Amino acid sequence: MMALLRTEIVKQSRRTRTYVALGLMAAIPIIITFALWANPPDNFGGGNGPGDGFFYFAAHGTGLLLPAAILLVMSRFLLIGVAALFAGDAIASEASWGNLRALLMRPIKRGRLLGTKILIAVALTCLATFIIVVTGLIAGGIAFGWHALDVGPLAFVRGAPPYQSVGVLLGHLALGSLYVTWSLAAVVAFGFMISTMSDSPAGAAAAAFGLYVTSAILDNIDAIGSIRNVFPTHYSDAWTDLFLHDHLSADMLRGTLLQIPYIIVFCGIAAWYFRRKDIMS
Amino acid sequence: MTTGTATLGDVAPAASTETVVSVRGLTKRFDAAVLAVDNLDFTVQRGEVCGLLGPNGAGKTTTLRMLLGLIHPTAGEMELFGARVVPSADVLVRVGAMIEQAAFVPHLSGMTNLRLYWEAGGASFADADLDTALGVAALGSAIDRKVKTYSQGMRQRLGLARALLGRPDLLVLDEPTNGLDPQEMRAVRQLLRRVADQGTTVLLSSHLLSEVEQICSHAVVMDRGRLVAAGTVGDLMQASVSAFVEVDDTARASSVLESMPGVVHVSEEAPGLSVRLDGAERWQIVDALVGAGVKVSTVTARHRLEDAFLGLLGEETER
Numbered sequence: 001m002m003a004l005l006r007t008e009i010v011k012q013s014r015r016t017r018t019y020v021a022l023g024l025m026a027a028i029p030i031i032i033t034f035a036l037w038a039n040p041p042d043n044f045g046g047g048n049g050p051g052d053g054f055f056y057f058a059a060h061g062t063g064l065l066l067p068a069a070i071l072l073v074m075s076r077f078l079l080i081g082v083a084a085l086f087a088g089d090a091i092a093s094e095a096s097w098g099n100l101r102a103l104l105m106r107p108i109k110r111g112r113l114l115g116t117k118i119l120i121a122v123a124l125t126c127l128a129t130f131i132i133v134v135t136g137l138i139a140g141g142i143a144f145g146w147h148a149l150d151v152g153p154l155a156f157v158r159g160a161p162p163y164q165s166v167g168v169l170l171g172h173l174a175l176g177s178l179y180v181t182w183s184l185a186a187v188v189a190f191g192f193m194i195s196t197m198s199d200s201p202a203g204a205a206a207a208a209f210g211l212y213v214t215s216a217i218l219d220n221i222d223a224i225g226s227i228r229n230v231f232p233t234h235y236s237d238a239w240t241d242l243f244l245h246d247h248l249s250a251d252m253l254r255g256t257l258l259q260i261p262y263i264i265v266f267c268g269i270a271a272w273y274f275r276r277k278d279i280m281s
Numbered sequence: 282m283t284t285g286t287a288t289l290g291d292v293a294p295a296a297s298t299e300t301v302v303s304v305r306g307l308t309k310r311f312d313a314a315v316l317a318v319d320n321l322d323f324t325v326q327r328g329e330v331c332g333l334l335g336p337n338g339a340g341k342t343t344t345l346r347m348l349l350g351l352i353h354p355t356a357g358e359m360e361l362f363g364a365r366v367v368p369s370a371d372v373l374v375r376v377g378a379m380i381e382q383a384a385f386v387p388h389l390s391g392m393t394n395l396r397l398y399w400e401a402g403g404a405s406f407a408d409a410d411l412d413t414a415l416g417v418a419a420l421g422s423a424i425d426r427k428v429k430t431y432s433q434g435m436r437q438r439l440g441l442a443r444a445l446l447g448r449p450d451l452l453v454l455d456e457p458t459n460g461l462d463p464q465e466m467r468a469v470r471q472l473l474r475r476v477a478d479q480g481t482t483v484l485l486s487s488h489l490l491s492e493v494e495q496i497c498s499h500a501v502v503m504d505r506g507r508l509v510a511a512g513t514v515g516d517l518m519q520a521s522v523s524a525f526v527e528v529d530d531t532a533r534a535s536s537v538l539e540s541m542p543g544v545v546h547v548s549e550e551a552p553g554l555s556v557r558l559d560g561a562e563r564w565q566i567v568d569a570l571v572g573a574g575v576k577v578s579t580v581t582a583r584h585r586l587e588d589a590f591l592g593l594l595g596e597e598t599e600r
Contacts, residue, residue, distance in 0.1 A: 003404075007397040015388055098384025102443065105349050105380075106402045107373035275368070278311075279351040 004108060004116045012120060017089075021082045022124075025131040028078060029070045033139035036060055036069075054244060062147040063140025064169040068176055068243055070136040071129070075180045075236065079128060080212045081205075083184045086124040087191030088205030090117040091274070095199040095281040110275050118192050118267070125188055129181045133173065164246065172242040179239040179252060185259040186232035187212050189266035196274040199281045229254075232262055299327040300363070301451050301482040302348065307357035309343050309506075317343040319506035321357070325484055325499070330477045332493035332514070333486040334590060335503035341486040342381060344503070345455050348484075349378055361451065374402070377449030379457060383440020387429035391420055391439050394428055399446055409446045417472060418442035433460035441469065445476070452476060454485040458492060470496050494518075494586040502593050509593045514586060523588040524563050527553035527579035528570060537573045538566065546591070553579065557588055 012018050040060045041053070055069035071079075091114070094100040103113060140146075149164040164172070191208025198204045215233040218224055228234055235255025241247065302325035309318040318340040325331045333341045346352040348359050350368040358365065364372040385394040399409045418424060418438045420431075428436065437460045444452060457473070458466040473496050477483050487493050493500060493514065500517055502509040510517060528534040531554055538547045538554070543561025547554055556566060563580055570577050 004401050007401045010393070010397060011386055011389065014393075097386055098382065099386055101346075101349075101351055101380055102384065102398060103401060104351060104369055105373055105376070105378050106398065107350065107369040107371070108401055109369045276353065278353060279346070 001112060001116065004112060005119065008116050008120045012124065017085075018124070021085060022128060022131055024078065025074075025082065025128045026135045028074060029067070029132055029135040030139050032070050032073065033066060033136070033143050036066070037143040055240070058149060059140065060144060062149050062169070063137065063142070063144040064146050064166060064173065065149055065243065066140030066144065067133045067136030067173055068240075071132055071177065071180055072237070072240065074132055075183075076216075079132065079180070080184065080187060081209055082128050083125040083188050084191045084208035084212070085205045086121045086128075087118075087188040088195050088203070088208050089201040090121045090192055090195045092195040092198050092201040092204045095279075096201055098281055100281055101279050104279060111271065114196070114271055114274055117195075118188075118270075121188060121192060125184055126181050129177055133177050137173075164243070168246070169243075172246075175248075176239040176242050179256070180236075182259060183233075183236050183239075183255055186262035186266070189263045189270075193266040193270040193273070196270045196277065230258065232258065234258070300324050301327050301329075301361065302331075302484060303358075303360040303363075304344070304348070305358045307344065307347060307359060308355045309340070309347060309352060310355045317506055318347070318354075321503070321506070321508050323501045323508060323511050325482060327482050328477065328480060329499045330473065330483040330497045331485070332497035332500040333484065333503065334490065334493060334500055335486075335509075336594065337488075338505070339503040340506040341503060342455055343506075345378075345380060345453055345484070345486060349373065349376065349380065349453060351380070374447065375450040376453055377444035377447055377451070378453040379437075379440040379444045380453075380455045382433070382459065383436045383443070385428040385436065385439065388427060390426055391418065391424040391428055391431070391435075394439070395443055395446060398443055410448045411446070413448075414442035414446050417445055419468075434462060434465055437461055438465065441472070449481060452481055452483045452485075454483070456487055457485055458487070458489065466492070490585075490587045490590055500586070502590060504594050517589045517593075518586055522558045523583040523585065524556045524558060524566060525550070525553055525579070525581045525583050526556060526566065526570070526577060529576040529578070533573065534570055534575045537569055537575065541566070541569050555583070555588070557591070 036056065036059060041057045052072060055065065055072055059066040059069040091100070094103065104110065146166060148166050149169055187208050190211045191204055194204040194207040195201070212233060215231040219228050219231045219234050221228075235251050235258060238249055238251035238255045241249035241252060302323075304321055304323050307318055307321040308316075310316050321340070321344060333344065335341050343352060347354050348361070348366060350366055350370055350373060353368070360366060361370070361372045362375060364370060366372070385391070386397070389397065395409075395411070395414060396406050399406050415424065418441070420435060420439065423431070423435065428439070431439070437457070441454075441457060444454065452473075458469050461469060470492065473483055473485070477498075485496070497514050499512065500514050501511045502517070526534065531549055534554055535547050535549065538544050538556055541561060543559060543565070544556055545559045546557040549555075563582060567577050567580055
């Protein structure tokens with residue numbers, strides 16, 4: 001397994017695609033930081049979701065909150081796209097190159113190949129989130145400094161604690177980042193499943209992104225009712241409670257548990273399908 | 282029986298009857314309408330160079346893919362060196378293979394592709410037969426260039442090199458000279474003969490009958506997924522007797538011969554005619570032509586795999 005893992009790391013580390021995707025994860029936080037520094041918001045309105053305005057406004061006060069604000073923006077689109085790309089590419093790219101048959105004739109066990117490929121996809125997704133947060137922290141520190149957050153004047157933000165120390169902010173940031181990464185699990189697992197079925201990495205990535213978009217759109221339709229609670233994106237933003245209310249919310253727990261059945265089902269189908277697949281590419 | 286692992290550097294082992302490839306009742310149905318391989322049986326013994334022949338769609342590549350664990354058979358059994366073939370079977374470590382066009386990770390160099398392929402199996406690159414592989418690839422400094430910059434011929438040679446990295450006991454090649462120029466094709470033929478002389482069993486599919494005739498000791502002929510014939514190339518060629526005649530009027534000669542009993546096929550082949558015989562003797566051909574006023578300048582007997590192949594497929598079609 002380790003030998004195969006090493007060879008997969010070499011393959012990924014020499015791909016332009018990897019550097020472009022991860023480069024974007026570093027570039028966007030710098031652009032957002034610059035935008036906030038050049039045009040600081042004068043109130044906590046704006047944004048696409050409840051509490052968004054708080055993040056943009058408060059991030060101007062401390063660079064420790066800036067990565068959270070950036071993560072909030074990127075976890076709704078670009079980070080999903082990158083995770084879908086890494087997952088969709090896993091097996092389908094080998095098939096599209098025609099290299100899959102060479103690996104299986106080496107012979108590499110199909111289960112071992114699947115395990116290694118998903119490990120790489122998950123590692124790259126974690127790395128993408130890590131780069132966003134670290135770049136945000138560095139850029140935020142340079143632009144706004146690393147201070148404790150004093151939200152006293154914003155007491156009307158319901159439930160917002162008046163003060164969060166540097167340590168608390170860092171803790172929230174670490175936990176929030178883990179949650180964001182974990183909440184991508186359904187998309188990654190779905191992309192991986194499609195990747196075992198397709199010879200088109202772009203198609204598999206698009207399908208994974210499509211799952212996210214579909215879930216996000218349907219989640220906004222109240223008429224669908226409580227069934228929305230099982231959509232994979234339903235609790236995606238629950239981590240913001242850490243900063244807004246200074247505690248782990250029940251929604252975070254639900255969001256964490258919700259990913260598990262998706263992982264089991266999608267990865268289970270991927271394994272079942274790939275073991276029986278006729279390799280024609 | 283010699284069962285040791287032959288390497289390219291070894292002295293040729295004594296002839297052996299070890300069955301390297303055994304295919305029994307192999308069937309592959311892709312869906313209700315497509316029966317790609319139909320109840321196929323054949324064996325390949327150690328040291329043989331066996332050609333898998335057949336027209337496009339005969340099921341050659343599907344058979345090779347099943348033999349390498351890439352495709353699941355619908356029915357039947359396959360064994361390599363006595364071990365049942367399943368996907369990623371351990372026995373495949375004794376096999377070097379190239380199926381269809383050689384394919385690689387395009388953004389990596391030829392050398393990195395060889396190294397990663399080898400190391401993915403958990404082996405040290407130092408244990409690979411790199412000298413032989415690089416000799417076969419004959420890429421020079423281009424071995425360090427990205428594969429996406431390679432021509433088809435370069436990729437094909439690199440594919441052969443990859444197949445030979447592990448000093449295989451069995452080499453399975455699907456159209457190995459595809460994309461190669463005549464000089465490269467000749468080099469590959471010489472290589473395969475050398476490899477076989479050193480004890481490696483070779484199973485290859487090819488459209489080029491002259492190539493099979495030159496390289497192979499045995500052949501398996503397939504058509505529409507079924508076995509048509511199997512045996513030594515010599516026996517297969519003897520099964521079909523042809524004659525080549527040079528005449529002054531090919532159209533008239535063709536008409537005379539086509540109506541003659543014991544002649545199954547007449548085709549124009551400049552500067553004369555190729556005549557496939559099934560009962561008729563050469564002197565009878567000459568007699569009939571001269572009797573019809575056709576001047577005959579040359580008559581030669583001919584035993585070619587191509588004639589045998591066409592004859593076998595013709596019989597199969599009539600069935």
